[in-house]
Amino acid sequence: MSAAPGLPLALRDPAQGVHGLLPAGQGGPRYLVAWLPAWSLERCGWTAATPAVVVAERRNATRVVALTPAVAAEGLAPGMTVAEARARVHGLVVERLDEGGEAEDREALVASLTRFGERVAAWGPEAVVIETSAVTGWFGGEEALMARLQERLVELGHEARLALADHPRAAHALAVHASAPTLVPPGEGAAALAGLPFAALQPSEELAASVRALGLRTVGDWAGLDAASVAGRFGEEGLTLHRVARGGLGPPWASLPRPGPRERLRLPVDDELVQVDEVLASVEPGLRRLRDQLAGRDLVAAALELRLELSWGPSVRVRLRVARPTRDPEVLLRLLGDRLSRTPLEAPVTGLLLHASEVAPDGQGQQDLLDRREQAGAWSELVARLGDVLGEQALAIAALREAWAPEAAWVPCRLGEAAPVPPGVADDPVERQEGAAWHAERPRPTLLRSPPLPLRVRARGGRPVAVGVRDGWSPVRRARGPEHLEGAWWTPTGGFARAYWVAELPEGLAWLFQERSQWFLHGWF
Amino acid sequence: MDDTLARLRQQIREIEGGPVQQVRAAPSGLPGLDGLTGGLPCPGLVEVDGPVGGGRTRLVLGWAAQATQRGARVAWVDPAGSLYPPTAAALGVALERLLLVRPVEERLAWTADQLARSGCFGLVVLAALPDLRGVVARWREAVRQGRTTLVVLSDRPARLASVDLRLQVREGVAVVQRRRAGPVGRALALPPWPEGLDPLEGGGRSPWAVRAPGSGRGRSGAV
Incomplete structure (x- = not known):
């Protein structure tokens, strides 16, 4: 724990270093994140000074998953075996992880903080996110709101570090990585984040590795990339984090991404499993535990990950994305069974780890496409099956x-x-x-060629009169145009400037354009 | 006389391998067709062919618009990825109810089968012609199970066995090539484009009659 409770807020102004009281509710939504790094221990009644750890079964051993600052100072760290920890710290208090109890306590904590914002939710196992825009005025401003929340958390026995920003990811990053509570003025998120390590944005492992390979270390380095190249190279995740890094506004609450439970559920495996049915029988109790965990946080799973550890060779990861997020064990078991039946395993299964890798708030509908609830099961199964065989990118x-x-x-x-x-x-x-x-609002084709097909065209006075085909020329019966479209001239490629024509050919109605004296077929009506 | 005809039709269906069941019909948005057949057969197999640019995609987009406006979902299997959603939207398709699927060539028939069988769609459109060996019987079973209409849209006649309706579309006219009962050869004009969208006629909002808006970051307008 690096921030003592009750510390005066060090308000960050990128230019001045210290910032005064801000007027409430400037612009879009504002998000306050409270990071509670010792949550697992505090809920058991231990304080920062107690030499205590929380342990759980991880990688075939009982390992430390949370610890107090007192023992962290003694050199203990998450991942150590309990035997090693006991050897290093005399009189160490060892508490076993109680995931169900944690979920209940987390729910109670969220309920106790509802007066601090319009909406409050848990963010992973150690943080709470609050949308504050609507209530800031009642507290006399954002600084006063943060101070009051800090006091409240101390009253509840929790040490926390707070950050308030335009985007919940920005607030989370600052709460975890800044050295003091932080209030980022509206519109100044980019400067506040610039010095943090890129990992503060919680990227996926793949994205983090790619960014490291480019030699980018900080959020500021990342923000300096061109948005178009980020989109092309790193996809949607990259684009999302790039917007955060550049100080973008937060998403609507309903689409707020909230990481799933941090802990993977290790499922007991009594013997080596060689049949899909045997694996499913071992997974089923885990899915019920997962359901209880998610229900405690009012969440549903949008994606699951099952890691199968084999008696030899690398473990196999099975990822499952469901079209309609659910925590129903029967639905998830059926989908996992479908997936496992097509997953080749080269050795018996000796260990199983289950993880809800992506979660969503319960009761939030998705696209309108998915709203026939009576068919939710059939829809989920269909999408999972098609996604398995065709790839997720094939469905849109x-x-x-x-x-x-x-x-x-x-x-x-x-x-x-x-x-x-x-x-x-x-x-x-x-x-x-x-x-x-x-x-x-304008005539456009029903089919568009990508990329446009270069054509030979005979024109008279700029108007097409015949189109080259394989064995000669096809006459243009009627033509309508030109419609000039141009744009993106400010881009490095110089943009486009096209003269479009609708051409009635014997084959059908075509959409042609001419650009820099070259003709193209762009579509058919 | 009516009983005799009904028995004969049932026997023909059995010979053709088609399901013996009540076939409902969904409005097609093509008044001439609805008057002739009562609409799109559901469950049913429909074949639409014709040269590209002749209006076949616009016709089926009209069916998709009708289906989505009724609240049903539509799946559009488009391996080439050439469907242009802005035009689909302009023709009345609710895009949030339109699932676009881009399978590889080898998975076309399987994808259509899975979509039709799922019961999740009011209309499934296969905008390409797969290898048809052994798939038509499965499709018939799939549309029956999923209570849907599967439309095979291609540039050449597929001549599916036991198809419920076959239309050929050319130069804005659909000709009934086959249907379960009743005469064929009837020509039906496609419905007109919405106002301003007719490629050759344009209209009050023709792009050739309007000024380009704004600052010229992007422009469209007459010369």
């Missing part, structure tokens, strides 16, 4: 976006996820307003 719904280039006027969205904000557009209100609904 379309979201329209404002763009001048016809091919950029929509994006595919993965099921269960909000439409991504296209790079370069979100920050450009002119583009957003002017491009809106442009394509929807």
Whole structure:
């Protein structure tokens, strides 16, 4: 624990270092995160000065999963075996992890903090996130609100470090990694985060490794990348974290990403398992425990991960994403059975670890596509099956976006996820307003070629009169145009400037365009 | 006389391998077709072919619009990824109810089967022609189980065995090539484009009649 309770708030101003009281409710939503690093011990009644650890079964041994600052100073660390910890600290108090009890206590803590915000939720095992915008005024401003919350947490026996920012991820990063409670003025998240390590944004292992490979160390380094190249290279996760790093506003509460329970459930395996049915029989009690854990936090699982440890060779990870998040053990067991039956295993299973890798608030609907509740089971199973065989990227719904280039006027969205904000557009209100609904109100083809097909075209006075086909020329019966589309001239590639024509060919109605004297077929009506 | 006809039709269905059951019909959005057949057969197998650019995709998008506006989901299996959703939306398709699926070529038939069988969709569109060996009987069973309509959309006639309805679309006209009962050869004009969207006629909101908005970051307009 690096922050003592009741410390005066060191308010961060990127320019001045210390900032005064802020007026309440400037702009968009504001998020306050309370990080409680010793939660597991405090709920057992131990204080920071007690030489105590919480232990659980991990990697075939009883290991430390939480510890007080007192024993951390003695050199203990998470992951040590309990025997090693006892050898290092005389008189060590050892508490066994009680996940069900923790969930109940966490729920009680959340309930006790509801007056500090419009909405309050647990964020992983050691933090609470509060949307404060609506109540800040009642407390006399954000600084006073933070001070009052700190006092309340001390009254409840918890040491906590607080941070308040525009984005919940930013607030979480600052609560965990800054050395003092932090209040980030609206719109100044980027500067506040710049000095933190990139890991503070909680990236996936894959993204963290990629960013390390680029030599980027801090959030500021990451924010300095071009948004378009981040989108192209690191996908949606990269884009999301890039927006956070640049001080973007937080998402709607319903879509707030909340990590699943930190702890993986190690499931007892009495003997080597060689049949799928045997594995499922061992997984079933774990799914029931998971259901209880999630229910305690009013969450449902959107993605599951089951790690199968084999008697020899590397373990096998089975990932499962469900279309409609659920905690129903029967549904999850059926989907896992379906997946396991197609997963080749080269050795008997000797260990099982279950983890809800992605969770969502219970009762939150997803896309409208998924809203026929009577078919939720069939839908989930269908999506899981198709995703297994075709790949998750093969399934999408379309979201329209404002763009001048016809091919950029929509994006595919993965099921269960909000439409991504296209790079370069979100920050450009002119583009957003002017491009809106442009394509929807004009003749556009039903099929679009990607990329456009270069064509030979005979033109007279700029108007197409014949189109080259394999064995000669196909006459253009009627043509309508040109419609000039141009845009993105500010990009490094120089953008596009096209003259579009609708051409009635014997084959059908085609959408052609001419750009820099070259003709292309772009679509069919 | 009616009983005799009904018995004969039932026997023909049995010979063709089709399910002997009550076939409902969903409105197709094509008044001529609805008047002729009562709408799209559901459950049913429908084949729509014709040259690209002739209106076949617009016709089926109209069916998709009808289905999504009724609250049903629609699956569009599009291995080429060429469907243009902005036009689908302009034709009335509720995109949030349209599932786009891009399987590899080898999984086309299986994907259509799974989607139709799931019971999650009011309409399943397969916008490509897979290898049809051995799949039609499975599709028939799938649409019966899933109580849906499977539309096979292609540029050449698939000539599926025991298809419920086959239409050929060319130059904005659909011709009934086959249906379960009743005459064939009837030509039906496709419904008009929504106002302003007709590619050749344009309309009051024709892009050639409007000024480009704004500052010129992106522009469209007449020369």
